[in-house]
Every structure is written in C-alpha cells, then in structure tokens.
Amino acid sequence: MRHTGMKSYEQMTDTFSRCPENIVLIGFMGSGKSTVGRILAKKSGRFFLDADVLIESQQGRAVSEIFTENGEAFFRRLERESAEWMASCVRGTVISTGGGMPLVTERLGDIGRVVYLKLPFEKILERISPRERSRRPLFADPQKARKLYLQREGIYESKAEAIVDAAAPAEEVADAILRSLAETV
Numbered sequence: 450m451r452h453t454g455m456k457s458y459e460q461m462t463d464t465f466s467r468c469p470e471n472i473v474l475i476g477f478m479g480s481g482k483s484t485v486g487r488i489l490a491k492k493s494g495r496f497f498l499d500a501d502v503l504i505e506s507q508q509g510r511a512v513s514e515i516f517t518e519n520g521e522a523f524f525r526r527l528e529r530e531s532a533e534w535m536a537s538c539v540r541g542t543v544i545s546t547g548g549g550m551p552l553v554t555e556r557l558g559d560i561g562r563v564v565y566l567k568l569p570f571e572k573i574l575e576r577i578s579p580r581e582r583s584r585r586p587l588f589a590d591p592q593k594a595r596k597l598y599l600q601r602e603g604i605y606e607s608k609a610e611a612i613v614d615a616a617a618p619a620e621e622v623a624d625a626i627l628r629s630l631a632e633t634v
C-alpha cells in the first residue's frame with residue numbers, strides 16, 4: 450500500500466543516521482511546546498518526545514490519574530526520574546517537557562539545548578479550551594494557574610539558553626527556535 454505524505458526511504462535513513470543534540474522545550478501549560486516540538490522535530494531531522502507521554506507510558510495511566518491517585522509530589526518524583534533518564538539515554542530528539550519540569554531537576558542542560566516558549570498568561574487562557582483544562586490538574590482554577598505562572602516566569606527565563614516568542618503560528622515559532630540556536634532552517 451502507498452502512503453502519501455510519508456518521507457522517502459533516503460530521508461528516513463538520514464534521520465536515523467544523525468544524532469544531533471536534543472532540543473528541550475520548556476514553558477507554561479498551553480504555550481505550544483508539543484505542537485511546536487513536533488514541527489521542530491521534522492524541520493531539524495530529530496525525533497519527537499513528549500515528556501508527559503513518556504511518564505504516562507511508563508505508568509500506564511494519564512497524568513491526571515497520577516495526580517488524583519498518588520498526588521502531585523509523586524508525579525514530581527517521576528518527572529525528576531524521567532529527566533535523569535532522558536539526560537542519559539535520549540539523543541537526536543526534540544523534547545517537550547511538562548510545565549513543572551524545570552522546577553524539579555537541575556539536569557535540563559544535560560538533556561539538551563533549552564528553549565523557553567514565552568507567552569503572556571492572557572494568551573494562554575485564550576488557547577486552553579475547557580477540555581484541555583480538565584486534562585491539566587493545575588489549570589482547574591485559572592486564578593491559581595495565574596499565580597503559578599507568575600512564580601515560574603523567572604525560573605523559565607533563568608534556565609533557558611534561548612527565549613522565543615510563542616505567540617506566532619507554530620511553524621514560525623519552530624523557525625525562530627532554529628534561528629536562535631543558529632541551526633539552519
């Protein structure tokens with residue numbers, strides 16, 4: 450069967466034969482880390498990994514279930530362990546992290562080049578639909594989420610090698626990341 454839109458064998462082999470440094474996307478919930486990450490992976494010949502999905506696959510349950518059944522501290526421990534694992538075992542990949550990852554590990558820089566997707570809280574509110582809010586335990590109450598955003602802004606900035614305006618369309622954000630890391634688009 451023919452699959453349209455798939456990469457040619459040569460293009461795929463090229464991805465498998467390269468092993469560039471990881472790119473680690475950080476930022477608040479709803480800043481577009483996963484959407485931009487997928488596009489960036491394609492553009493830069495890397496694989497894509499969503500750190501929340503990594504934890505979900507190891508646990509066999511959703512992040513929201515982990516929060517409900519075991520609490521936030523347990524989730525943070527898993528997050529820290531996943532950061533250790535990524536620093537040791539993952540290469541050639543764009544990684545989108547959960548919004549709290551920069552607070553639980555000192556090893557972001559050992560995982561790869563860290564980029565902060567910066568977006569004002571008002572824009573984040575516009576972007577996150579009620580359905581998406583329900584998947585994010587820490588977004589259930591927007592006022593609490595705003596406080597969290599204010600507490601974290603400076604931390605994201607201090608941990609990033611590059612800061613990119615995440616308000617533009619995802620494709621443009623991906624190009625801006627490559628430019629700011631001085632990789633060719």
Ligand code: S3P
Pocket residue numbers: 476477478479501512546547548549550584585586587
């Ligand atoms: C969290 C963000 C979520 C997820 C968890 C906690 C946070 O990921 O890891 O609900 O503390 O900001 P996203 O940033 O992908 O929504």
